[in-house]
Amino acid sequence: MSLNTPLRIWLLAGISSLVLAIVVVTFSTRTVHADAVLPRPAATVPPSTPAVHDAVPDSLTPKRTIAAQRKALLRGIATWYGSVFDGHLTASGERFNMHAMTACHPTLPFGSLVRVVNLKNRRSVVVRITDRGDLDEGRIIDLSYAAADKLAMTRVGVAPVVLEVISRGRP
Numbered sequence: 001m002s003l004n005t006p007l008r009i010w011l012l013a014g015i016s017s018l019v020l021a022i023v024v025v026t027f028s029t030r031t032v033h034a035d036a037v038l039p040r041p042a043a044t045v046p047p048s049t050p051a052v053h054d055a056v057p058d059s060l061t062p063k064r065t066i067a068a069q070r071k072a073l074l075r076g077i078a079t080w081y082g083s084v085f086d087g088h089l090t091a092s093g094e095r096f097n098m099h100a101m102t103a104c105h106p107t108l109p110f111g112s113l114v115r116v117v118n119l120k121n122r123r124s125v126v127v128r129i130t131d132r133g134d135l136d137e138g139r140i141i142d143l144s145y146a147a148a149d150k151l152a153m154t155r156v157g158v159a160p161v162v163l164e165v166i167s168r169g170r171p
Contacts, residue, residue: 068127076140078161080148104131104142111169118151
């Protein structure tokens with residue numbers, strides 16, 4: 001049985017259209033997780049921003065709240081590091097302990113105490129800066145495993161945070 005040329009052309013066109021439609025539907029219905037890509041954070045957060053007010057604990061008196069709002073609050077992405085570096089010397093000369101409440105920051109003096117607030121769940125921790133490092137763009141602090149665990153960010157690996165410098169260490 002032989003098909004004439006115009007019918008053969010229509011059949012080929014129909015089959016290729018069907019294949020193309022299946023390919024388009026297959027590749028256009030992939031699931032994209034919204035938390036996979038975080039927006040680029042601002043370098044600092046002005047005191048009037050609601051996220052900053054949420055980062056200040058309710059237990060502070062109104063007088064101390066105003067003082068806390070005047071402190072430099074930084075907003076960005078936190079990451080964490082753990083067992084690979086456990087026991088290695090940090091830039092401050094201390095041995096890194098992944099179970100201590102410590103962190104790496106590119107510019108803050110060693111010994112500085114920093115409150116870190118996870119903006120996704122409002123958990124907060126206070127860490128001591130013991131290490132230096134070049135962090136990727138948008139990332140502002142690298143936490144120890146213990147600090148990241150308290151902030152409930154070890155599974156994801158990164159979290160949007162606000163940093164409040166409580167006290168500056170030695171220069």
